Amino acid sequence: xxxxxxxxxxxxxxxxxxxxxxxxxxxxxxxxxxxxxxxxxxxxxxxxxxxxxxxxxxxxxxxxxxxxxxxxxxxxxxxxxxxxxxxxxxxxxxxxxxxxxxxxxxxxxxxxxxxxxxxxxxxxxxxxxxxxxxxxxxxxxxxxxxxxxxxxxxxxxxxxxxxxxxxxxxxxxxxxxxxxxxxxxxxxxxxxxxxxxxxxxxxxxxxxxxxxxxxxxxxxxxxxxxxxxxxxxxxxxxxxxxxxxxxxxxxxxxxxx
Numbered sequence: 324x325x326x327x328x329x330x331x332x333x334x335x336x337x338x339x340x341x342x343x344x345x346x347x348x349x350x351x352x353x354x355x356x357x358x359x360x361x362x363x364x365x366x367x368x369x370x371x372x373x374x375x376x377x378x379x380x381x382x383x384x385x386x387x388x389x390x391x392x393x394x395x396x397x398x399x400x401x402x403x404x405x406x407x408x409x410x411x412x413x414x415x416x417x418x419x420x421x422x423x424x425x426x427x428x429x430x431x432x433x434x435x436x437x438x439x440x441x442x443x444x445x446x447x448x449x450x451x452x453x454x455x456x457x458x459x460x461x462x463x464x465x466x467x468x469x470x471x472x473x474x475x476x477x478x479x480x481x482x483x484x485x486x487x488x489x490x491x492x493x494x495x496x497x498x499x500x501x502x503x504x505x506x507x508x509x510x511x512x513x514x515x516x517x518x519x520x521x522x523x524x525x526x527x528x529x530x531x532x533x534x535x536x537x538x539x540x541x542x543x544x545x546x547x548x549x550x551x552x553x554x555x556x557x558x559x560x561x562x563x564x565x566x567x568x569x570x571x572x573x574x575x576x577x578x579x580x
Contacts, residue, residue, distance in 0.1 A: 329529040336536045337376040344381050344413070346545035351410035353457045354543065357419045360464030361502055362495040363474035365525045365532075366417050369464065372532045373539070374415070383408070386417040399423060399441065400448060407457070420445065424509035429501045430494065442512035449518040459518050460542055462535060463506070464525040468499060 347354060358366040374382045385406050394402050400420055408414045418426075423441040427433040452459050466474070475496060478488040495502060514520045521538060525531040 324527070324529045324533075326529075329533070332533050333372060333536075336533065336540065337372075339540050340373060340536065341376055342547050343540060343543055343545040344377050345548050345550075347413055348381055348411040349548050353408040353410060354413040355408060355452065355457055355459045356413065356415045356539065357421065357459070357461040358415065358417055358464065359419065359421050359425065359462070360523075360525070361466055361471060361506075362492050363471050363478075364464035364466040365528045366464055368528060369462075369523075369525075369532055369535060370415050370417055373536055377413075381411065382413045382415065384415050384417060385419075399437070407452070420448075421509060421513075424513070425502065425505050426491075429498055429505050430491075442509065445513045446515045446518070449513075449515070453517055458543060460539060461518060461520050462523050462539075463510070463520050464523045464531065464535075466525050470526045471496065471499075 346352070358369060360366055370384055374384065383406075387402060387406070390402065403416075403420045406414060420441075423433060423438060424445070428435070428438045449459055475488070475492055478484045478492070510520055521535075523531050523535045
């Protein structure tokens with residue numbers, strides 16, 4: 324898809340996202356959106372496209388770091404429960420509790436028993452969220468093997484993306500089939516009617532973003548809430564002065580562009 328056409332369609336969808344945001348805020352709804360997928364699948368750029376025109380006070384992006392020593396002794400789901408939305412909020416997880424079904428077992432960060440227990444309990448946990456009134460959506464971004472290779476190579480060569488590359492990327496590449504089997508096991512155990520997984524082919528990231536955002540909007544029963552008509556008032560000239568001149572001798576940055 325050409326960039327001009329992509330930007331046009333993305334803007335139309337972002338207008339709808341802002342309308343949905345107003346509905347969430349006015350009605351006090353709570354929304355949780357989970358984005359999972361292999362490394363380089365485009366989770367971060369998907370979230371940026373979705374939230375670019377939205378309020379950070381309503382749309383809260385959660386990308387939790389590795390658990391602390393204390394958190395390792397807590398209930399596994401405890402730190403995810405702590406960041407669930409309050410009324411009028413949308414929480415987007417850039418990776419989520421499903422670490423226990425993917426990266427953790429593949430990389431040996433948890434035991435087989437812990438993974439099995441998680442896969443048994445995750446549907447119950449999600450039903451609990453839904454029964455409490457939370458709108459829960461789960462997306463798996465699927466990138467092909469060759470495209471993942473190209474994106475990893477781009478991270479290595481592009482100076483503004485080099486920071487993204489880590490030892491985990493090397494292992495995600497090497498352990499491709501281990502991740503595939505973990506994905507298959509996760510989908511088999513947690514793709515339930517109340518909380519299904521939605522697969523997003525993401526080799527073409529522009530198309531993936533448009534399709535995913537459109538689908539997401541279709542899953543949320545929002546209604547357009549019109550803004551009241553407002554006329555901007557004239558300035559109060561009672562204390563009129565040359566306010567621009569008042570800062571002209573301050574530390575203004577050089578105008579080099």
